[in-house]
Amino acid sequence: MKQAQQIILAGNAITADILYAYLRNDARYEVLGLTVDDDFLSQGGVDGLTAVGLSHVSEVFSPQRCRVIMAAGYNDLNRVRESLFTRLKGMGYEIETYVHPDARVYTTTPLGEGSIVLPAAVIEPHACVGANTMVWCNVTLAHHSSVAENCWIAAGTVISGQAKVLRNSFVGVNATVVNDVTVGEYNIVGANALISRCTKSHAVNLARSAEPFRYSSEDYVKYFGI
Numbered sequence: 001m002k003q004a005q006q007i008i009l010a011g012n013a014i015t016a017d018i019l020y021a022y023l024r025n026d027a028r029y030e031v032l033g034l035t036v037d038d039d040f041l042s043q044g045g046v047d048g049l050t051a052v053g054l055s056h057v058s059e060v061f062s063p064q065r066c067r068v069i070m071a072a073g074y075n076d077l078n079r080v081r082e083s084l085f086t087r088l089k090g091m092g093y094e095i096e097t098y099v100h101p102d103a104r105v106y107t108t109t110p111l112g113e114g115s116i117v118l119p120a121a122v123i124e125p126h127a128c129v130g131a132n133t134m135v136w137c138n139v140t141l142a143h144h145s146s147v148a149e150n151c152w153i154a155a156g157t158v159i160s161g162q163a164k165v166l167r168n169s170f171v172g173v174n175a176t177v178v179n180d181v182t183v184g185e186y187n188i189v190g191a192n193a194l195i196s197r198c199t200k201s202h203a204v205n206l207a208r209s210a211e212p213f214r215y216s217s218e219d220y221v222k223y224f225g226i
Helices: 012-024 039-045 075-089 217-223
Strands: 003-009 028-035 050-053 066-070
Touching: 003 012, 012 028, 028 039, 028 066, 039 050, 050 066, 066 075
Parallel strands: 003 028, 003 066, 028 050
Antiparallel strands: none
């Protein structure tokens, strides 16, 4: 039986907690601890894991035996993830590309270094995923689509055929980018947004929030049914 790969998680907040829940049930990996910038050591944690500041991590978890899985969130349009990724690579760590066993990856294009693909995500033939990009649960990256480096694609998103999401963009829950459309770099796409035309860099594209209906739920059921 192949020996489990020893892992440290780069992050100590909710994303790390979620990834640890998956990884501790994945026989391919053994998670040894966490690392974050020293200033953030006291601002989070994951039960059962030791957190070590970035300034000392290589002394505790050797780059020769441990790999890193990126477990930081999407703060500052993923710049925090990007900075951690770059610095850890500079320290000699290999950044693990993690695909959950319940994800479905059909592309033959190698996934970007340090990317993460979570359960029920589908990556169709000829799709591309950049380095250090998060593909959350139930995402569909359709044929010939591409998501560049340092992006965050939230749960339920559909990136349609030949569509592109450029670097350091955040795409919210259940958003849809239609065929052959490009989302510019450093974009924010809100939950449930429909992107049907190309966007400029640094743009914000939000779906209109649901508005309260003038009937109560009981009156709505009485007059309209459900």
